[in-house]
Amino acid sequence: MKRFKNILCVVNTDLKDHSALEQAVKLAENNQASITVVEVMNELFPDPNLLERALRLEEIQAKIVIEHREKLNELVAPWDKKIQINTKVLIGIPFLEIIYEVLRSRHDLVFKKAESGGLLNRVFGSDDMHLLRKCPCPVLLVKQKSPKSYQRILAAVDIDDRYPPEELSTRRLLNHQILELATSLALSESADLHIVHAWTVVGEGFLRGGFSARPEEEVVTYIEEVKQQHSQKLSILMSEIIDKSGRDALEYLKPEEHLLKGYPRKIIPELAGEIKSDLLVMGTVARISLPGFFMGNTAEDILSQLDCSVLTIKPQGFKTPVTLDE
Numbered sequence: 389m390k391r392f393k394n395i396l397c398v399v400n401t402d403l404k405d406h407s408a409l410e411q412a413v414k415l416a417e418n419n420q421a422s423i424t425v426v427e428v429m430n431e432l433f434p435d436p437n438l439l440e441r442a443l444r445l446e447e448i449q450a451k452i453v454i455e456h457r458e459k460l461n462e463l464v465a466p467w468d469k470k471i472q473i474n475t476k477v478l479i480g481i482p483f484l485e486i487i488y489e490v491l492r493s494r495h496d497l498v499f500k501k502a503e504s505g506g507l508l509n510r511v512f513g514s515d516d517m518h519l520l521r522k523c524p525c526p527v528l529l530v531k532q533k534s535p536k537s538y539q540r541i542l543a544a545v546d547i548d549d550r551y552p553p554e555e556l557s558t559r560r561l562l563n564h565q566i567l568e569l570a571t572s573l574a575l576s577e578s579a580d581l582h583i584v585h586a587w588t589v590v591g592e593g594f595l596r597g598g599f600s601a602r603p604e605e606e607v608v609t610y611i612e613e614v615k616q617q618h619s620q621k622l623s624i625l626m627s628e629i630i631d632k633s634g635r636d637a638l639e640y641l642k643p644e645e646h647l648l649k650g651y652p653r654k655i656i657p658e659l660a661g662e663i664k665s666d667l668l669v670m671g672t673v674a675r676i677s678l679p680g681f682f683m684g685n686t687a688e689d690i691l692s693q694l695d696c697s698v699l700t701i702k703p704q705g706f707k708t709p710v711t712l713d714e
Contacts, residue, residue, distance in 0.1 A: 391572065392416075395423040396495040398486055401459035405501070408530040412499035413467050414537075418576045422472040425464050426489060427456050428482040453477045483518035487710040490525055502529040502697070520672055520691065520700050524708040526569065528667075528699045535666055538577040538697075542665040543570035543643075544584050544656050544690075547621040560625075562671045562703040567629045569699065570669040574641050581643040582663055583626075586655035587618040611649075619647055653686050657693035669699045673706065 397412040409425065416423040432449050460475040467473055478485040486498060503513025519527050545563045549556060567583070574581040589611050595602045622645060630638055648655045660668050672687045691698065 391419045391421070392497045393419065393421045394493065394495045395419075395421050395497045395499060396486070396489060396493070397423055397425045398482075398498065398500040399425055399427055399460070399463065400501070401427055401456055401463060403501075405532075406463065407534055407536055408499055408501040409463070410536055411530060411534075413471065413473075415497075415499075415573075415576060416471050416473075422474070424474045424476060424489075424493065424495070425460060426476045426478055426486070427460055428478045428480065428485045429453065429456060431479050449479070453479070483515040483522070484710060486519060487523050487708060488712060490523060491708075491710070491712050496525050498523055498525060498527045500527070500529055502531045517691075520698075522708050522710055524702060524706060526699060526701045529697060531695070531697045534697050538573065538579045538666040540580045540582065540663055540665045541570055541574050541577070541667045541669065542582045542584060542656075542660050542663065543567055544586075544652070544668065544670040545622075545625065546652070546671070547585055547618065547625055548587065549621070550590070558703045558705065559671075562701065563625055564629065564632065565701050565703075566669050566671055567625070568633055569701065571629070571633060571637055571641065571643075573667070573669070573699070574643075575637060579666070581641045582646060582659075582665065583622075583643050584646040584648065584656060584659055585618065585622055586648050586650050586652040587615070588649070588651060589614050615647070615649070622647060651686075653689035653693075656690050660694060660696055665696050667697045667699060668694060669701070672700045672702060 392415065395412055395416050397409050399406060399409050412423060412425075415421070429452060432445055432452075457475060457477050460477065464473050464475060476489070478489060480488075486500075489495065490498060498519065500516070500519070503516050516529055520529070543566050545566055546559055547563065551559065570581060570583075573579070592607070592611065595607050595610070596604075626638070626645075646659055648659065656668070656670070659665075668690075670687065670690065673684050687700075
């Protein structure tokens with residue numbers, strides 16, 4: 389079972405809602421993990437109006453850092469005797485500083501309150517999307533007004549085999565990561581676990597129309613055969629997870645499987661809404677062989693429609709475009 393050991397939680401001490409921190413601390417306790425709580429401050433730039441003032445720019449920045457470090461320490465005080473918890477104030481562009489900290493300290497999970505998506509009415513803002521695309525470790529974004537504990541967790545897997553062999557292997561391992569983390573969180577939160585795979589039929593429209601139209605019975609039979617193939621693949625995946633994680637966990641959770649016909653970008657957000665999912669666990673990219681390919685179009689579309697928290701996972705071998713050399 390996947391266990392986190394070095395969690396990074398990003399907070400804003402000026403806000404009253406610290407549900408993301410509360411969830412991160414709970415997860416750290418359940419996993420016997422250490423947690424680092426950081427706040428990212430904007431860098432101050434020279435202002436002509438400051439030239440005649442008593443304080444220099446560096447002194448102002450230092451005072452701001454001290455003030456926010458004190459706020460951080462007050463914020464984590466209720467838990468500092470229970471778990472290993474550290475605080476840091478970072479200065480710079482938020483998503484870059486977060487990724488730098490992940491690379492420096494080898495964090496295995498980033499916890500962060502989701503920003504507002506602004507005029508587009510999306511759950512996730514600009515820095516959030518940068519993290520989802522480029523952070524090398526899993527990122528858990530807690531949506532605004534999220535419950536303190538999850539009741540329903542939805543894991544989205546892709547068991548389609550219409551990919552090159554090297555990509556199939558990557559997707560298989562990513563499916564394992566998704567289900568292991570979703571299972572671990574469901575056990576930790578005592579939550580219901582749902583697993584979804586959306587499947588489509590290649591050439592269905594072609595078979596039903598035009599010069600190549602086939603009898604309806606033949607088309608229906610073909611669709612049912614494709615469905616059964618996907619059902620068998622999902623069963624194989626679940627058997628692999630049982631062998632890897634243990635039968636007891638899944639027998640206790642009794643996850644509900646959803647094998648739904650349709651495109652993932654439509655099916656997954658709809659199902660998340662229907663079951664009132666508190667958290668979606670999903671991969672963001674599997675095509676690690678393509679330079680500059682940091683998130684798939686389908687993942688982007690799904691994220692833009694969600695109304696719940698999300699845990700995103702990169703495949704093994706993913707390389708972030710952000711480096712400490714910068």
